Amino acid sequence: MAEVAFGGGDAFGLGADAAAFGERVRAFLDRELTGAAGYADPADLTGLAEEFERELSRRAGAEGLLGSAVDAAHGGPGRGAAHQAAFDYVAAACDAPLVDTALTLAGHPLLHDANAEQQAYFLPRMLRGEILMCIAYTEPDAGTDLRAITTTAAGDGDGYRLTGVKTLVTGAHKADWCVTIARTPEPDRPGALTMFLVDLAAPGVTVRRRPTMNGWTLDEIEFDDVRLGADAVLGQPGQAWRQLVAAVRSERSGLFYLGFARHVLDLLVTYVRATRRGGQLLADDPLVRDAIAGLEIDVEAGSVLAARAVAAPGSALASMAKVFGTELLQRLAQTATEIAGHAGTVWAPPHSSAPPHGAASPHGAAGGRFAWEYLERVHGTIGAGANEVLRDGIADFGLGLPRQAR
Ligand SMILES: Cc1cc2nc3c(=O)[nH]c(=O)nc-3n(C[C@H](O)[C@H](O)[C@H](O)COP(=O)(O)OP(=O)(O)OC[C@H]3O[C@@H](n4cnc5c(N)ncnc54)[C@H](O)[C@@H]3O)c2cc1C
Structure with a gap:
């Protein structure tokens, strides 16, 4: 059977450039996934061991394949959303671990809401494939209705103390950082929601793996009085709801x-x-x-x-x-x-x-x-x-x- 060009040659209407980029990603993955079977880990969402996923991410970063949607002003290739979608399609079709995990899950708030210091730290590492991120919004009693969130970040000097439990989190057991949301004591709106960047190696953070029906795990994260500096706030205090809606849509x-x-x-x-x-x-x-x-x-x-x-x-x-x-x-x-x-x-x-x-x-x-x-x-x-x-x-x-x- 003749080989059909990706999406009819124009990636289903995304354009010939995006299709060509998709073929480049496919060639990379065909090459890099050759030995994947030796790193099988069915307990991970990707089906592959963390060491393999991290190395694959670094190689994809070195090839300049990551972060298509990150614009040049933020140090990215600025290829745009069509190329990013082509990347996602090909990665899925190749059974690749979602190489762009950090950018897919946490990219939107970091690109649109983070301050310059946060962007300078995270975005280059994401583009180089050196960091794994997760998003931790859902709680045992707050899924579809995230307005029911009870996790709190109480004021502590110029920072916060984070306490609560997040559940059904994808990939927290291997992530370096998470983006989360908690209620903060805003003077005008007590209990407003604020978004934070949390180092998962910080004291007071515990990640527990919970099995899914076919053998991999989603994670529960417990924050037990985790000390956060003021620089952990992602975006504006009390503005997490607006940021969240935009981020979830982009996912x-x-x-x-x-x-x-x-x-x-x-x-x-x-x-x-x-x-x-x-x-x-x-x-x-x-x-x-x-x-x-x-x-x-x-x-x-x-x-x-x-x-x-x-x-x-x-x-x-x-x-x-x-x-x-x-x-x-x-x-x-x-x-x-x-x-x-x-x-x-x-x-x-x-x-x-x-x-x-x-x-x-x-x-x-x-x-x-x-x-x-x-x-x-x-x-x-x-x-x-x-x-x-x-x-x-x-x-x-x-x-x-x-x-x-x-
Ligand atoms: C594989 C997987 C990965 C996930 N990864 C993450 C992650 O990385 N980070 C994170 O924070 N969360 C994650 N989640 C959680 C996910 O966002 C929640 O499962 C989702 O928001 C639904 O919440 P819930 O499970 O509490 O279900 P509920 O909100 O209790 O809803 C249960 C069901 O009730 C129905 N329902 C609820 N509300 C309505 C309504 N208003 N109208 C009509 N029907 C309704 C729907 O059928 C829904 O499926 C993940 C979930 C899954 C399954």
Whole structure:
């Protein structure tokens, strides 16, 4: 089969330059991920050991691939959001650890709200791939409704003392720093929310790993009277809500989900081409062909939608792309396991050999990947804004329907 250029040669409408950049990223990852299987760590979200992820980040930084969206004034390449989206798509399609983790998770507040000293410290390290960051907003009783946050940063001289528990944090166990929010005693608004940069090695910080349903971990962070200087404030005291809304919106890169979808659909196509049931090749089964063709339409349409969302920041398109991409991944996993039958329910216990980078299960379809996908894709519709909440936003913000009273 002829090799199809990335996104039809223009990255689904992001442009030929972004597509060419995506191909550059793919060449880099093809080369650098060759030995990844030797560093499998199924207990990590990326499926790879921290040492491998850090080294890969440094190499990507040295190649100048990181931080496309960081402008020249901040020391970045200033390639723009389209190139960043192409990067995200290709990284996902290659099963790469999210090389740009720091910039993806913490980049927005650092670029838009941080002071000059903070930017001078963090941005160069991020661009060189030398730092891992996490964001810690969610609490046991404050998920969708972050107004219920109870973590406090009490005044202490010219600084603060941070106390509280954050939960469901991605990658805190390996991160160097986190961006978090807490209630501060602002003179005009007691209990207003303020955003902070916290060194996770600081005294009083404890990170606990909590297992997810398919064997990796999300983290809980306990802040026990952690002393923060005034320079830990990110942005303006009491302004975290505004900063937070902007940062969470920027996290929704729909093309990232579509990169995963492309990869899993390719695995499914390979599987049905090579697998026989009752003497018949699965690829010759009309029902299988029908299902796969439908998924191909969805992957292409979803990619174009996600690319359009990149070109229209702040619109409801980003929410649409996130909803579509995450639900498509669930449909894909469901269809793949149905087509594969029993083999589609087998993955690779013990966990040391789990997908995506561990040794393939000899009994599981696609080495156990379809069963793993079935579990892995559940969380996508919950994190980064639950799909129900995003649909609500599409209805009022996107379509102008009356807002629901809550
Ligand atoms: C894989 C993963 C990674 C995550 N990583 C991070 C991270 O790095 N940092 C961080 O701070 N947080 C992180 N989170 C937390 C995530 O932001 C929350 O899970 C999310 O905000 C939902 O909060 P909740 O889980 O408390 O669910 P709840 O808020 O209790 O909601 C549960 C369900 O109720 C429904 N619901 C809630 N409110 C409404 C509404 N207004 N309208 C309609 N339906 C509603 C939705 O179906 C929702 O899924 C992560 C979560 C997951 C699953």
